[in-house]
Amino acid sequence: MPGDETPPGATPVPDEAQESVPAETPDIYGAYPRLSDDQTARLAQHGRRHAVDTGDVLIREGERCETFYVVLNGAVAIVEGYGTPDESLLRVHGPGRFIGELGLLHGQVAFYTAVAREPGEVLAVSLDQLRRLVAHDSTIGDVVLRACLGRRALLVGQGAGxxxxxxxxxxxxxxxxxxxxxxxxxxxxxxxxxxxxxxxxxxxxxxxxxxxxxxxxxxxxxxxxxxxxxxxxxxGLPSLPAANRHGDVLIVGSGPAGLAAAVYAASEGLSTTVVETLATGGQAGTSSRIENLLGFPSGISGAELTERAVLQADKFGAGISIPAEATGLHPKDDGHYVVAFADGSEIAARAVVLATGARYRRLQVPGIEPLEGTSVHYSATAYEAQQCLADQVAVVGGGNSAGQAVLFLAGYAPKVYLLVRGPSLEAHMSRYLIDQIVRHPRVRVLLHTEVTEALGDKALEAITMVDHRTGEHRHLAVRALFVFTGADPHTGWLSGALALDARGYVLTGAEAQACSVPGLWQSQGRDCLTLETSLPGVFAAGDVRSGSVKRVASAVGEGAMSIHFVHRYLGHTAAPGGTDSSPHTRPKESAWLA
Structure with a gap:
């Protein structure tokens, strides 16, 4: 909001409520908007006003918050470590500001305490009402969501929590x-x-x-x-249900394909659960900026795209469980499929969508393993970039992920080297990225170049690389290395359960039918559907699928298409008790049975 933002590199100037934004944290615009009178009035239709006195605690660190607060009068302080010797003031909110960050929308516990700094009045809106408003009032929704995303980034950058x-x-x-x-x-x-x-x-x-x-x-x-x-x-991240469950569709993986499938499945009345081993977003979630995604002309970060999709899936009633590592898949006699997890639990569903994506390959060179996670990284987010403000860094890879990382890191580091094994960037990188990389004054591209060793004891100090044209080996002094050298499908847990291609990707459609048990599809009275695997009712979408296009937009499209095929499959399958399985004829509330 004009007048509330501090440009990166400038000294923050407190406003009348003694608010400031840390100048060292980039891309914070929108983190602290002031609601208009009209926006406050619309919120007031769904909340209640009440007075607060100095010292009243509205949100307590470590506890779940079920209320969204707007400051009407007075001031509310945001404090970390409230009441301890390490207490730290993070922010002071005056009239027109609201309290909350991303954890509020996700139902996580609070990472701060909100305490009244002086007598005043606040507007309290329940979390359920807030979620409905964010979903249906685009004006308020965009303001609140962008602020919550920005504030989460600030908390991460400040080392809070x-x-x-x-x-x-x-x-x-x-x-x-x-x-x-x-x-x-x-x-x-x-x-x-x-x-x-x-x-x-x-x-x-x-x-x-x-x-x-x-x-x-x-x-x-x-x-x-x-x-x-x-x-x-x-x-307070959502976990697997306490008991085994039966539902309409289980989605394994929460990248763009999995989240798209969740949104479409839940919005169309299917009881939907998403399980994820590590974190929502997949590879796309670690992307600093995706600029060629339809509908986002100025680009969008992978983190923001992920959070928006997660909130959208949650709005329609999809459940997302993290961490939940799938270890096996097998059919039951009643027509359901069971997915087993590393903790011994199981979930059964009438249909399964596999959207586990692919994982970046580790760089296998001497000296690199002890440095992974400290100065060798397989993603480029603000967290890693903030460690590179004074040192030159190197990026390995020739695809779009590497190109996006280079441009993002060039906004932080004084020099970024892009090491590409091939003779050019054109083979695997989009033209818009190549043009920006070539023009960027802090980026240097080294073609025909491969890393052969990582040097450093407790932190990376340099890398050894070879020029394949000349055979020359030389050192390059860098303090961080970012690796984007392709990916492998996450399908080891599916080996023997369904048909995979030679590289481990899941076969679908005609290719899957050709590898299925003889007579299987004749017994089904139909052919294998386009995104269906060699198991009827199990579908694959996104990067995990053999022959897929490795792009966010195509993954989203396949996720949506998979639910279309789920409906077709369920339409041929009798629901428990012999009733029609169409979600439009069965109440959503009865879909999950303990």
């Missing part, structure tokens, strides 16, 4: 950090090797270095080397 204490050499530390980063959870990593604060915290909690990594929050929650599920539970 929980702390991870662990060694950079520990695989479990890297696992926890990846889970936190990919789920955009506010946190701060305290390096056991170099940070003096680590020793003080270990003494305070009476634990030894051998018990790390630790997760500490609010000095009251201490988890010793927790699994991802335990960390998710602490923050």
């Amino acid at each position: 929980f702390r991870i204490i662990g060694s950079r050499y520990s695989p479990d530390t890297r696992r926890l950090r990846e889970f936190a980063v990919r789920n955009r959870l506010p946190h701060r990593w305290i390096d056991l090797e170099t940070d003096e604060e680590a020793e003080e915290l270990l003494r305070r909690f009476g634990v030894g270095p051998e018990e790390t990594p630790l997760v500490i929050w609010r000095d009251t929650a201490l988890l010793r080397n927790p699994g991802n599920a335990a960390l998710a539970q602490l923050i």
Whole structure:
């Protein structure tokens, strides 16, 4: 909002409510809008006004918040570590501002405390009413959603939230950090090797270095080397149902294809559950900016696209569970399919959509493994970029993901090298990215070049690379390496369950029918549908599917198409009890049965 923003690099100037935006955090525009009188009046139709006094706590850190607050009079402070020696003032909201960030919309616990700084009045709107307003009032919805996204980015950049204490050499530390980063959870990593604060915290909690990594929050929650599920539970991420369930459609994977399938399935009345191993968004969720997606002429970050899709799926009633690692798929005698998970639980559904996508390949060169997660990265988000403000970095890869990463990092680092094994960028990169890369003054492209070694003890100091035209080996001093060298399908858990191609991608349509059990499709009285696998009622969409186009738009399209085919499949299948299976003839509320 004009007058409320501080350009990157400028000194923040507090306004009348003593508000400021940290200048070191880029792309924060829209994080702190002031609602118009008309917007406040529309919100007031769905809420209630009440007075607050100095010291009244509206939202408490670590607890779920069910209320959205708009400050009408007075001032409300946003504080981290409220009431502790480490208390830190993050923000002060005056009249016209509202309180909340992304966790509010997702039902997570709060990462801050909101406390009245002086007597005043607030408007309280229930979370259910807010979600309906965000979904149906585009003016208010866009303001609130963009602000919540911006505030989450600020919390992450400020190191708010929980702390991870662990060694950079520990695989479990890297696992926890990846889970936190990919789920955009506010946190701060305290390096056991170099940070003096680590020793003080270990003494305070009476634990030894051998018990790390630790997760500490609010000095009251201490988890010793927790699994991802335990960390998710602490923050309030949605988990798998407590008991086995039966539903209409189960979607495995939550990238663009999975989220599109969830939106279309739930909006059309199918009881829908989405399960995800690590984080929503897939590879697209880590993209700094997607500029060739239809309908977004100025581009959109993968994180924002993901959050918008998650909220949209939630609006229609789809459930998303994280982390939930699928380990097996098999049919039941009653016509359902069962997906088993690593924690021993199972979910049964009448149809399954596989949208597990593909995972970036690790770079296999000497010296790289100990540096992964600290200065070698397989995504380029604001979290990684903020560590590159003073050092030159290198990006490996020749596709669109590498190109997007280069341009994003060039907004932070003084110099970005793009290392491409092939003779040109044209083979795998879109023209619009190539043109921007060639013109960018802080980007240098090195063709015919391959990384052969990573050099550095506790952090990357340089890489060794070879020029395949001359055979020359040389060092390049970089402090971070970003790797985008292709991807492999996440289908190991499906081996033996259905037909895969030679590279592990899921076969669909005519190719799947040709690999199916003899007589299977004759017994179905039909041919295999376009996105159907070698198992009737199991569909594949997006990057995991053999022959798919590796683009966000095509993944979204396939996700939507898969639900069209799910309807056709269910139309040929009798629902439990012999009733018509069409979702339009069965009440949605009765679809999930314990």
